[in-house]
Amino acid sequence: MTILTRRTFTVIAGTAMLVAACLAFPAAAGKSTAGTAIGSATLTVAYTGTGVVDGNHRLWIWLFDTPDFGPGSMPIREESLATSGASVTIRGLSEERVWVAVAYDEQGGFTGSAPPPSGSPVGIYSTDGGAPSALRPAQDPAVRISFGDEQRMP
Numbered sequence: 001m002t003i004l005t006r007r008t009f010t011v012i013a014g015t016a017m018l019v020a021a022c023l024a025f026p027a028a029a030g031k032s033t034a035g036t037a038i039g040s041a042t043l044t045v046a047y048t049g050t051g052v053v054d055g056n057h058r059l060w061i062w063l064f065d066t067p068d069f070g071p072g073s074m075p076i077r078e079e080s081l082a083t084s085g086a087s088v089t090i091r092g093l094s095e096e097r098v099w100v101a102v103a104y105d106e107q108g109g110f111t112g113s114a115p116p117p118s119g120s121p122v123g124i125y126s127t128d129g130g131a132p133s134a135l136r137p138a139q140d141p142a143v144r145i146s147f148g149d150e151q152r153m154p
Helices: 009-022
Strands: 039-047 059-064 077-081 086-093 099-104 122-124 142-147
Touching (some): 039 059, 039 099, 059 086, 077 086, 122 142
Parallel strands (some): 039 142
Antiparallel strands (some): 039 086, 059 077, 059 099, 099 122
16 A cells, blocks of 8 residues: 655646646546556555545545656546545556546536646555556555645646
8 A cells, every 4th residue: 555645846747747637538438448457556645734525525536657747648547536535446547557646626516538637636646655557457456645735737
């Protein structure tokens, strides 16, 4: 189990890359772009900031097939949770490795398939509190991501 905590400039840089990746967000997220399914991953996401997570202020989860979130990157999956500390299992992953970014819908009403609103708290899955870490569905079937208000969408 890994908990993302307040960390270095590297996390802020990774978050900025998430912003650029979300700008190219596909309307049909949720479909894997690769071949045969090799695993699944259960993600437990906890928001530790000041807002309340509920059906209108959700936690959003995006999976990428590269750690280089950027203008040409598109998420391969999108999920959301209405409770902090809840889990979602993403089945049928065909990628050997995926990278995870998360956001809290602080303003309420975000419906996905677009970048999170400016100012939204965001985080990434990282085993060292710095750069994005790969999640290997066949080897790391369950991870925990915790984030607060420290990093935000520009």
